[in-house]
Amino acid sequence: MTIEPEIHTAAGVVRGSWESGVAVFRGIPYAQPPFGARRFAAPAPAQPWDGVRAAQEFGPPVPQADCAIPGDCLTLNVWSPDLGGAGLPVMVWIHGGAYLEGTSRNPHYDGATLAACGVVMVSINYRVGVEGFAHVAGAPDNRGILDQIAALRWVQDNVAAFGGDPGAVTVFGQSAGAGCVAALLTMPMAAGLFRRAIAQSVPGTYFSPGLAAAVSATIAAELGVQSTAHELADIPPGALIDAMDAIVQKMPGFVDSWGPMALTPTPFSPIVDGDVLPHAPWRALADGAARDIDLLVGHTRDEYRMFNDRLGSEVTDEELTATLDHLAPAADSSGGYRAVYPEATPGQLYELVNSDWLFRMPSLHLAHAQRAGGGRAWTYELCWSYNREEGSSHCLDFLLVFGTLGAEEVRSHPAARPHAADELIRVAHHMRTDWLNFATTGDPGWAPYDPDTRPTRVYTAEPTTQPYPEELSRRIWSTHHFDTLDLLHRR
Numbered sequence: 001m002t003i004e005p006e007i008h009t010a011a012g013v014v015r016g017s018w019e020s021g022v023a024v025f026r027g028i029p030y031a032q033p034p035f036g037a038r039r040f041a042a043p044a045p046a047q048p049w050d051g052v053r054a055a056q057e058f059g060p061p062v063p064q065a066d067c068a069i070p071g072d073c074l075t076l077n078v079w080s081p082d083l084g085g086a087g088l089p090v091m092v093w094i095h096g097g098a099y100l101e102g103t104s105r106n107p108h109y110d111g112a113t114l115a116a117c118g119v120v121m122v123s124i125n126y127r128v129g130v131e132g133f134a135h136v137a138g139a140p141d142n143r144g145i146l147d148q149i150a151a152l153r154w155v156q157d158n159v160a161a162f163g164g165d166p167g168a169v170t171v172f173g174q175s176a177g178a179g180c181v182a183a184l185l186t187m188p189m190a191a192g193l194f195r196r197a198i199a200q201s202v203p204g205t206y207f208s209p210g211l212a213a214a215v216s217a218t219i220a221a222e223l224g225v226q227s228t229a230h231e232l233a234d235i236p237p238g239a240l241i242d243a244m245d246a247i248v249q250k251m252p253g254f255v256d257s258w259g260p261m262a263l264t265p266t267p268f269s270p271i272v273d274g275d276v277l278p279h280a281p282w283r284a285l286a287d288g289a290a291r292d293i294d295l296l297v298g299h300t301r302d303e304y305r306m307f308n309d310r311l312g313s314e315v316t317d318e319e320l321t322a323t324l325d326h327l328a329p330a331a332d333s334s335g336g337y338r339a340v341y342p343e344a345t346p347g348q349l350y351e352l353v354n355s356d357w358l359f360r361m362p363s364l365h366l367a368h369a370q371r372a373g374g375g376r377a378w379t380y381e382l383c384w385s386y387n388r389e390e391g392s393s394h395c396l397d398f399l400l401v402f403g404t405l406g407a408e409e410v411r412s413h414p415a416a417r418p419h420a421a422d423e424l425i426r427v428a429h430h431m432r433t434d435w436l437n438f439a440t441t442g443d444p445g446w447a448p449y450d451p452d453t454r455p456t457r458v459y460t461a462e463p464t465t466q467p468y469p470e471e472l473s474r475r476i477w478s479t480h481h482f483d484t485l486d487l488l489h490r491r
Contacts, residue, residue: 005083009158011048014055016078022115023080025162027059030154031074031147034062034127040139040229043074043150058105062127063237065101065245070237076124076151077104079115082163089439090164092155092194093123094148096175096201096395098266099133100244113403117436120164124151130219130232130240133268135212138229141271145180145187152184152193170439172198174398175359176266178297179203182366183270183277185293186284196442197290198435199297200397204362205261205269206280208486212271214258219247219267259488260326264358265307272484280484282362285369294442295370296435298380298456299363301469302391304355310347320346327357329480340472352473359394360470361477367449377449378438380457381469384427386410386420400428400459401435423461430463 005023006015016025031043038044059075061067082088095102095109104123111121124147126132132144140146156166171194173181178199183206184190185197207215216227222243225231232240247267255262261269272280284290305311324337337349344352367377382400385392399405405428411421434457438444446465447455454468468474 006052007083007161009161011046012050013052015052016055019112020116021081022112023078023083023162024112025055025078027057027072027075027077028053028055029059029072029075030124031150033070033072034074034131034143035070039131039233040136040143042140042143042146045150046074058103059125061103061105062125063131063241064103064128065241073125074127074147074150075104076122076154077111078159078162079111079121080162080164081115081118081120084163086163087160087165087168088118088120088163089436090120090122090155090159090166090169091435091439092152092169092171093121094126094171094173094177094180095123096173096177097128099144099176099179099268100129100266102128102176108399108402108404110402110404114401114432114436117432119436119439120159120162122151122155122159124148126151129268130216130244131237133270134216134219134227135209135271136216136227136229136232140276141209141212141273142183142276145183145270146189146276148180148184149187149190149193152190156193167195168439169194170196170198172200172435174200175203175394178363179205179270182281185290185295186279186281187277189276194293196294196439197296198438199295199363199366201299201303201359201394202297202363202366203264203269204358204482205264206277206484207261207269207271208484209271209273211258211261211485211487214487215247215267218254219243222246255326257488259485260357261485263323263326269485280482282365282369282482285366285375286372288373288375290370291373291375293375294438295367295375295377296380296438296444297363297367297370297377298382298397299360300382300392300394300397302351302355302385303359303394304351305391306393306395308351308354310350315346315350317346320350323350324353327353329477337476340476356470356473356477360473361480362482364468364470364474365477365482368451371449371451376442378444378446378457379449379454379468380434380459382431382459383469384423384460386417386424387413387415388417389415397431400424400431403428403432427459427461427463431459
């Protein structure tokens with residue numbers, strides 16, 4: 001008979017379970033439920049409990065589409081291969097979801113495979129949507145990221161009891177999660193809470209308070225209220241979600257006022273408030289804000305493919321011109337996308353500029369800024385794919401790292417390439433090993449970023465290290481400075 005593992009945390013004892021040789025603890029509260037008087041407040045530490053708390057089920061999701069029921073949702077989960085005080089490296093996962101959705105109970109975020117390789121794996125829930133990222137007068141901005149900081153403090157206080165080393169914490173995230181990681185690198189409140197960071201597909205969107213306030217006011221107006229903590233307090237989370245969804249559908253119509261963020265799938269991003277988040281990450285890193293934190297950052301090749309609602313339909317030259325006017329750098333000495341990619345169709349250029357503006361160039365520029373500020377960075381690009389239609393799509397990288405994309409799933413996909421299932425195992429192993437090496441030693445296994453040679457780990461069926469593959473796009477964006485997005489004041 002297997003004895004269920006019990007661990008003493010600062011708030012009380014938790015009982016987990018053994019699963020294939022890994023101790024798993026689910027649904028541990030790190031902060032009080034964000035409802036009632038705490039709804040739009042900064043997170044407060046979880047209340048202590050008496051006795052033994054069962055930690056074998058994931059906590060409920062935070063309010064989001066199809067789930068707006070109050071519950072003890074600010075929870076985290078721990079996978080450990082050794083509870084004996086081994087001082088293992090710790091990896092803390094921050095999920096993506098366009099700052100709108102996501103939950104650590106997603107089976108694709110299962111930490112068992114990573115933990116079995118010798119790390120303590122932690123995943124967290126944090127507030128999303130209006131609850132976590134809207135600008136609400138009378139409430140702190142960036143509440144979702146404040147939740148993440150509270151979880152990282154919990155890790156510092158408790159992870160040693162699970163076999164982890166609080167001095168060897170790597171925070172890693174993808175998409176909106178990577179945007180949060182980039183913000184955490186620069187936030188004074190997060191100083192000292194982690195030693196390394198992995199940012200996978202960093203979005204290039206960080207909002208000024210003015211832009212964030214305009215978005216929030218528009219959402220609140222759908223409900224006939226103002227975006228204040230007082231007036232929103234009595235609005236059920238589900239009603240706020242419906243109002244938010246209505247504005248998402250209308251966002252392209254706000255592009256002349258809200259700027260290019262209106263062409264993205266989300267009305268939210270971290271808010272550069274000058275206090276909790278003093279500056280956009282690129283500027284802060286270039287000024288040395290994270291010079292003591294090692295950074296691994298990169299993206300997939302076909303970042304925009306899964307968002308592209310124009311696939312299979314013709315993009316006209318006029319539509320492409322409008323997109324380039326909104327997204328491409330204003331001062332482009334290279335001659336622009338049409339000149340640099342003369343053989344590309346308007347549809348291909350439409351996807352390219354969206355990929356570059358939203359994910360690829362922000363990720364590359366983050367490495368450049370980290371190096372400029374005296375820190376070390378490593379870059380990668382995922383070019384492998386199993387699906388002829390989706391290519392090396394957004395999100396594919398974390399499926400490989402977590403090992404939650406199965407060979408049979410690939411083999412049975414109608415658009416799968418020949419031999420893709422066999423390649424999957426090798427590519428996933430390479431990526432996961434590199435991530436683990438980085439979390440353990442601070443070196444993933446290839447040369448750090450250098451602005452002249454730009455060595456990049458390129459994951460194909462047989463990974464290689466080579467100069468940055470997207471050189472044509474890099475030249476287009478070489479003089480662009482990613483920074484805080486503001487209102488355009490055109491409406």
